[in-house]
Amino acid sequence: MKTYELTIDHELCWGCKTCEVACKQENRSADGIKLISVSEEEPQIVDGKLDFRYKVIVCRHCDDPPCAAVCPDEAIGKRDDGIVVMDYEICTGCRFCIDACPYDAIAFDEDERIARKCNLCHHRVDQGLIPACADNVCLAHCIHFADSNTDEN
């Protein structure tokens, strides 16, 4: 049984935002709706050095997804392979999931009046393709898609 996961090594991220545009190209989400985004953290002194990192904000496909638990319409479900999928046909736009997500990874589409989030390009994964953001676009090589049972090394 495959269980997929998206791993991001934040130490390596340079903040180039290529993943954001790769996602746009694949999912064509509307202007202002980002299913993946890169944010800049505030510089802080760490071990006597000024430091900051970029943080990639995207659905983590949690083991026990709080967004699915609060959805009154059961529009969000975790598949057997680990991918948490939001069904836009079912979503009624109540926004409970947006509040429940601990990672700020769910957006609200003002035009369609529904929530949007990363579905890990399951339409690609099901066809043997890699999600757009992890398809070797990242010049830092910091985003990887893998079968967590077999691909770790």
Added chain:
Amino acid sequence: MAEFVFSNAAREMEVYGYDSVVKSHCRMCHGGCGVLIYTKNGKVAKIAGDPGCPINHGTLCSKGIASHQLAYHPDRLTYPVRRVGPKASGQWEHISWDEALDTIAERILDYKEKFGAESIVMGYGTGRENEAVIYRFANLLGTPNVLTAGHFCYGPRIATSIITCGSNPIVDYENHPKCIMVWGNNLVISNPDCSKGEPFSVSVNKGAKIIAVDPRLTRIAARADVWLQLRPGTDTALALGMLNVIVNEKLYDQEFVNKHVYGWDPFVERVNDYPPDKVEEITWVPRNKIREAARLFASTKPAAIQLGVAIEQQVNCADNNRALMALMGITGNIDVPGGQVLFSTPKIRNVGQFGAHRMLPHEQSLKRVGGDRFRLAGNFAIINPKCVWDAILKEEPYPVKMLFFISSNPVMTRANAKEVYRALEKVEFMAVSDFFLTATAELADIVLPAATWLEMDYIGDFWKRHGYILPRRKVIQVGECRSDHEMLNDLAHRVGQGEYWWDTFEGGLDYILEPMGITWQEFKKLDHIRGEVRYRKYEERGFSTPTKKFELYSTLLENWGYDPLPKFREAPESPVSTPELYKKYPYILITGARSPGFFHTENRQVPWLRELHRDPLVEIHPETAKKECINEGDWVEIESPRGKVRQRAKIFAGIDPRVISAQHAWWFPEKKDPGHGWDESNVNILTDNAYNTCDPAMGATSVRTLLCKIHPEAR
């Protein structure tokens, strides 16, 4: 970690029902990355990196992916137009290519006859892989005046490296430097010339030590082993301070110095003028950090310096480059694996040969504007922009009557933008070739619709120094757009240059490739060609300089009347050089920090890219923001002795409280009036271009370091 995992292109074709996938070569910046272009129903549907390309290994940047949004943008100019109202009235009529090119040809021939070919100035912006064809046209026409970014971008690297060691030393990431000194550069989000961000990332991930020299905390600086946060504009002093440590602690490569450098003794004397305590005073960098960085760089082999344009847009442009080359040279990192290599291009006609510089009559070359003032630039066919504005506005030293800008938006990108605008308003005739009606194009008489890289055949990267050439293959046709190469090939026939050109530009591509014995049709079936890779070539044949040595002491600069050794000059406007002005303008303003998605003035109308940055941002330290009553996101006014502009405040602790960092090249294509907001946030309203503020050898304008004040915008 699993690297280089990517989807299978054949499966991608099958799943999405694409009609074709074409390998090509992106040029959303200066070129570089290999791409796969998927098409459906005759249109580009998806762009991905080419995993087989040695430049980017399948990775890409936001610009490359969004190229099809640029190509199919609804505002794109897709046919030639002629202005029918006053300048900047936005009144245009559609004309045919024949009419457009005949009109331009007629003006060219008329001005040439009446005022000399030098009265016609050709121009391009930053390198868009059309430079060789533009120089060819200008040289055959007989004008020595080609106005480019070359005075303060890349041109200085080429000119100073040729006079120092014969060619531009490129970081050899393929052999993984063990120490990389990243000097005023952020290649992971910018538009680097030769090596791209991906191979740099791999070298860093393999454990290369990083020394970052930057007034701002970039992520590279945050990850660095040593970050030198210098006072802006003091790079030469810092480099000379490091050289002082390396020389006095005998950390240099003695064999290389003994056998291969020229001018060691006077060089040592010069670096002895820059002991670390004095350099600390100049640069704000603590002496211990200068020593630490110098020792790390000199004792780690191989080591390399990743530099970029920031050091060139200063009064110390040439000497910044030369001081950094001295660091590469005396540490023995020149032309060694994992160091900095003088790569050989494949055996083709190179940009210099194709550019037909030898066809420019000598008496015409003597007329190059500013050639007697900026003699290093002049010897590399590069001019300082103000020389052109003066020739238009004051007719000094002679009148310039016509401008022909190809992929250039000088009202945004050249210093002292108000003067640029006045010159463009006054010039008698101006033609422009571009993708959109920019604020510059709105002042033109005729605007030609330029093709994007998706719409042309070309030999990608043939001007670069990394040794690769890669085919760029035409995939689509948009409207009546033509590549600059095809356009100039056609125009050349109309001004009597036909014998040096071809029926179509494919003939030009064949001409470039001819010495290798292949044609474009054969080349385009290949993935890439690389020149022969050999190291330490100087051991057999010396360096290609007058002394055959690595010239720490430049005999050519000396001949041209300049100091043959690098020295530090204070920025023309600074707390030190203009203390009275500093009381009124109490912050050092730096400009031009790069944002992913944009390439200078480009892409602000491309939705996926503009979404990355809605507004121009100015970075202000939290203490400074508090002092000036500025909150995050406020619109603020930034004012210099030349004028003021507005940008939005980003409170950022990664910058010195005495320094402000404003973004460059911001205009607002969404504003439909013909100005398109060119003067609202344009940092070049603030910059200066007076001759005495420019690099004396290269004519570089000092746009990176000036003085400003800043305050919240009145609500």
